[in-house]
Amino acid sequence: MNKQRLVMIGNGMAGVRLIEEVLKINKDIYDITIFGAEPHPNYNRIQLSNILQGKTHFEETIINEWEWYAENNIELFVGEAIINIDIEKQTVLSDKGLEVSYDKLVIATGSVPFILPVKGADKIGVIGFRDINDCEMMIKASKHYKKAVVIGGGLLGLEAAKGLMHLGMEVDVVHLMPHLMERQLDPVASGMLKSELEAQGMNFLMEKQTVEITGSDRVEGIRFKDGTETTTDLVVMAAGIKANIQVVNGTEIEVNRGIVVNDFMETNVDNVYAIGECAEHREVVYGLVAPLYEQGKVLAARLCGLETKAYEGSITGTQLKVSGIDLFSAGEIYDDSTTKPIIVQNYFEGVYKKVLIRENRIVGIVLYGDTRDSNRLFKMLNDKQDIADLTSIPFIQPNGAEETLSVEAMADDEIVCGCNGINKKEIVDAIQEHELTSVEAVGGCTNAGRSCGRCKPVIQDILAYTLGDSFDDAPKKKTLCGCTTLDRDEVVAEIKEKGLTSIKEVMNVLEWKQEEGCSKCRPALNYFLGMIHIDYIDERNSRLVNEKMHANIQKDGTYSVIPRMYGGVTSAEDLLTIANVAKKYNVPLVKLTGGQRIGLYGLKKEQLPDVWNDLGMPSGYAYGKTLRTVKTCVGSSFCRFGTQDSMSLGIELEKRFERLDTPHKVKMGVSACPRNCAESGIKDVGVVGLDGGWEIYVGGNGGTDLRAGDLLCKVATEKEVLDITGAYIQYYRETALYLERTSQWIERLGLDHVKELVADLEKVNALNSRLADTLNRYQEPWEQAINDEAIQNTYYRTREVTLEK
Numbered sequence: 001m002n003k004q005r006l007v008m009i010g011n012g013m014a015g016v017r018l019i020e021e022v023l024k025i026n027k028d029i030y031d032i033t034i035f036g037a038e039p040h041p042n043y044n045r046i047q048l049s050n051i052l053q054g055k056t057h058f059e060e061t062i063i064n065e066w067e068w069y070a071e072n073n074i075e076l077f078v079g080e081a082i083i084n085i086d087i088e089k090q091t092v093l094s095d096k097g098l099e100v101s102y103d104k105l106v107i108a109t110g111s112v113p114f115i116l117p118v119k120g121a122d123k124i125g126v127i128g129f130r131d132i133n134d135c136e137m138m139i140k141a142s143k144h145y146k147k148a149v150v151i152g153g154g155l156l157g158l159e160a161a162k163g164l165m166h167l168g169m170e171v172d173v174v175h176l177m178p179h180l181m182e183r184q185l186d187p188v189a190s191g192m193l194k195s196e197l198e199a200q201g202m203n204f205l206m207e208k209q210t211v212e213i214t215g216s217d218r219v220e221g222i223r224f225k226d227g228t229e230t231t232t233d234l235v236v237m238a239a240g241i242k243a244n245i246q247v248v249n250g251t252e253i254e255v256n257r258g259i260v261v262n263d264f265m266e267t268n269v270d271n272v273y274a275i276g277e278c279a280e281h282r283e284v285v286y287g288l289v290a291p292l293y294e295q296g297k298v299l300a301a302r303l304c305g306l307e308t309k310a311y312e313g314s315i316t317g318t319q320l321k322v323s324g325i326d327l328f329s330a331g332e333i334y335d336d337s338t339t340k341p342i343i344v345q346n347y348f349e350g351v352y353k354k355v356l357i358r359e360n361r362i363v364g365i366v367l368y369g370d371t372r373d374s375n376r377l378f379k380m381l382n383d384k385q386d387i388a389d390l391t392s393i394p395f396i397q398p399n400g401a402e403e404t405l406s407v408e409a410m411a412d413d414e415i416v417c418g419c420n421g422i423n424k425k426e427i428v429d430a431i432q433e434h435e436l437t438s439v440e441a442v443g444g445c446t447n448a449g450r451s452c453g454r455c456k457p458v459i460q461d462i463l464a465y466t467l468g469d470s471f472d473d474a475p476k477k478k479t480l481c482g483c484t485t486l487d488r489d490e491v492v493a494e495i496k497e498k499g500l501t502s503i504k505e506v507m508n509v510l511e512w513k514q515e516e517g518c519s520k521c522r523p524a525l526n527y528f529l530g531m532i533h534i535d536y537i538d539e540r541n542s543r544l545v546n547e548k549m550h551a552n553i554q555k556d557g558t559y560s561v562i563p564r565m566y567g568g569v570t571s572a573e574d575l576l577t578i579a580n581v582a583k584k585y586n587v588p589l590v591k592l593t594g595g596q597r598i599g600l601y602g603l604k605k606e607q608l609p610d611v612w613n614d615l616g617m618p619s620g621y622a623y624g625k626t627l628r629t630v631k632t633c634v635g636s637s638f639c640r641f642g643t644q645d646s647m648s649l650g651i652e653l654e655k656r657f658e659r660l661d662t663p664h665k666v667k668m669g670v671s672a673c674p675r676n677c678a679e680s681g682i683k684d685v686g687v688v689g690l691d692g693g694w695e696i697y698v699g700g701n702g703g704t705d706l707r708a709g710d711l712l713c714k715v716a717t718e719k720e721v722l723d724i725t726g727a728y729i730q731y732y733r734e735t736a737l738y739l740e741r742t743s744q745w746i747e748r749l750g751l752d753h754v755k756e757l758v759a760d761l762e763k764v765n766a767l768n769s770r771l772a773d774t775l776n777r778y779q780e781p782w783e784q785a786i787n788d789e790a791i792q793n794t795y796y797r798t799r800e801v802t803l804e805k
């Protein structure tokens, strides 16, 4: 049966979770295409506040790596927005002119910040806070400017303000209402919050209505309706959000505040669905992930033709991600004549708890200073539990709180992860069934902890409670990934001992928890098998996406082509060839790379084989976990300081070790004197010429974790450099964790240990002999692709998408 085509507009949190749910139900039902306006894979937007507050980095917030899309055969267009939907033809059109047809269309375009329509709102230095780009702008501004104003004292505004303070800025929060977070907190809790934030150094301008943003090109100040003003270098608008529904303009798809959907996330138009913050369900547009994930489950079942219960709406619970603040709120906040409150307040400890009750049922919760009971109370609210017998203070302030709040005392169905709706029993079952030993593994299996991350400490407690004594050892062990309880060394030992020869066999014999593994273990196993067995047949589909394509995917979904230029040395003829190719294919960017070669950027994947053919040069492997470049200085051939022939040694090193699979990328440099023009001191292997010999440095790194190389040894001849380098690289291949750079590996193993190894000639020879066997088996990948129609069809021919005439 032909697969149907599912197209999704939006590559964000709600949409991609929906796709995960669809794949869980049936991997084979759809050809999936996703368009994302941002140039990134799906990342955890919630964590943007934590990036500003210095608690995490962008890389750590990626939820679905590029490999995940490739592994699941999802066609992904990033940095490409859909600008038109034709519901008659069932096609969508992108801003780059790509027209794609669909059988089912999901709109998951999220929200946009509400920018106050005041004079000056378009000045430089006025931004929203929605994506990583906004985050980066704030970080950049903090390096040049001192003062920031955040407009809006809601969740987003306060998290932004705290982040800007962390970045060293002086921050005013401008708020329209008499108390902060008035949609989530009552005046008492709000007052306590304000006092705490003031104590942390935040300044508030309350009950101020902005009428103008002043300044020339860049913002310089803000003017309020009451005639007062404040100065500022940056304005962050956090005064709410609007559903991003622009894409349906001009269609018959019904909109109100959002795209109107029924209880199955269907719009009024056949085969068109909406989900996430752009969707309006029963007149509600949600702004937190928990309800959006619930919507995703219902829609996934619908799209896969399963019976499903309807989505009937959600009650949401809110928390603020600001260090030192502990609050929770859900449901109704303000009492009225129909509600009765139970309130506990302890000024001395800064604790305030209010539960609103109507007809013996909890209808609202506000907790400040102690939120340990939030899950229990929230469940009672959601379940509409009759609490007639409980309406006394101990029910919100249990005596001997520690005891009743322990994991043991938690009910099985108590929600642990609010974002993902996962209860204690589901976590305990997953731990037992899949022998999970870490919070990450629990997340991989159940989704718990994968969003705001607030529940991670409780998951940790549940692990300890479920595993008992064995938990003490568990966290120390770094398993290969969530699919196995074995670590790297155990997996490698088992492969050798049991003679396992394919990824499938490893997974079967070593009882992998997920039949097909994941994007972490598949490339690692492929590497280990290739490292162990000389005759191993590489599983190309298990490689990381760039290696699979033999080209580096760029942020707009195009690829780069970087041919080898051994030792950074080229010729007029090669330059002419590159220039002609660049012209012929209208290459958008031709650039010298940091590794002394020439990169052609912006090529479409279907152009790659032709470009490689026309170049007629070997691949520079600028995308691989392998030897990248050997940078050289001109050395004794031309430089008056040169003591050695750095270029010829560099070229020999590059020719010897090119294409070799390594646990991570390897860069080398050869300089002909200690002036080090080839930056040998920050390379995985750096060679420096001296009078009468060479010094070999190892473990250097010029990237994010800057590290100077350590002197491994001094040798007299070029042959010794080649032998020691060979032994060193082979030892790294045989002992490093997959994706461990030499800089991390050498610190883990200890320099002395490696020094001893390279001083032992027998060991050096044995390592070099194993390496030589391996080196013999590599083929030039670009040449292979040019000559193999099947490879071209599988990897480089696109499915029929048509370009707009």
Ligand SMILES: Cc1cc2nc3c(=O)[nH]c(=O)nc-3n(C[C@H](O)[C@H](O)[C@H](O)COP(=O)(O)OP(=O)(O)OC[C@H]3O[C@@H](n4cnc5c(N)ncnc54)[C@H](O)[C@@H]3O)c2cc1C
Pocket (backbone or CB within 6 Å): 009, 010, 011, 012, 013, 014, 015, 016, 035, 036, 037, 038, 045, 046, 047, 048, 049, 080, 081, 082, 083, 108, 109, 110, 111, 129, 130, 131, 156, 244, 247, 275, 276, 277, 278, 286, 287, 288, 289, 290, 292, 319, 321, 419, 452
């Ligand atoms: C700083 C911050 C902190 C937050 N903290 C929390 C929290 O603690 N807890 C919580 O539950 N929620 C939090 N949220 C809200 C949460 O991030 C959102 O509810 C969630 O991301 C919504 O998912 P979505 O898929 O609907 O939208 P998004 O995640 O915004 O994804 C929509 C994607 O669609 C893309 N897109 C838009 N138009 C087009 C188009 N025409 N073509 C192609 N692509 C398009 C957008 O670029 C975007 O990448 C926070 C939000 C922010 C900004």
Ligand SMILES: NC(=O)c1ccc[n+]([C@@H]2O[C@H](COP(=O)([O-])OP(=O)(O)OC[C@H]3O[C@@H](n4cnc5c(N)ncnc54)[C@H](O)[C@@H]3O)[C@@H](O)[C@H]2O)c1
Pocket (backbone or CB within 6 Å): 116, 151, 152, 153, 154, 155, 156, 157, 159, 174, 175, 176, 177, 180, 181, 182, 183, 208, 209, 210, 238, 239, 240, 241, 286, 287, 288, 318, 319, 320, 321
């Ligand atoms: N911790 C979290 O759960 C979290 C964190 C950040 C963002 N978010 C989500 O992101 C979305 C956006 O958050 P938000 O805080 O912008 O939305 P919001 O609507 O909750 O709050 C906006 C605040 O801005 C104030 N405001 C409105 N107009 C103003 C004006 N002219 N001047 C000053 N103040 C004004 C409002 O009174 C309100 O308190 C929401 O859906 C929110 O749930 C959640």
Ligand code: SF4
Pocket (backbone or CB within 6 Å): 633, 634, 635, 636, 639, 640, 641, 642, 643, 646, 671, 672, 673, 674, 675, 676, 677, 678
């Ligand atoms: S490293 Fe020394 S030999 Fe090489 S170019 Fe620089 S100065 Fe000249």
Ligand code: FES
Pocket (backbone or CB within 6 Å): 416, 417, 418, 419, 420, 448, 449, 450, 451, 452, 453, 454, 455, 456
């Ligand atoms: S509560 Fe947010 S990830 Fe679990």
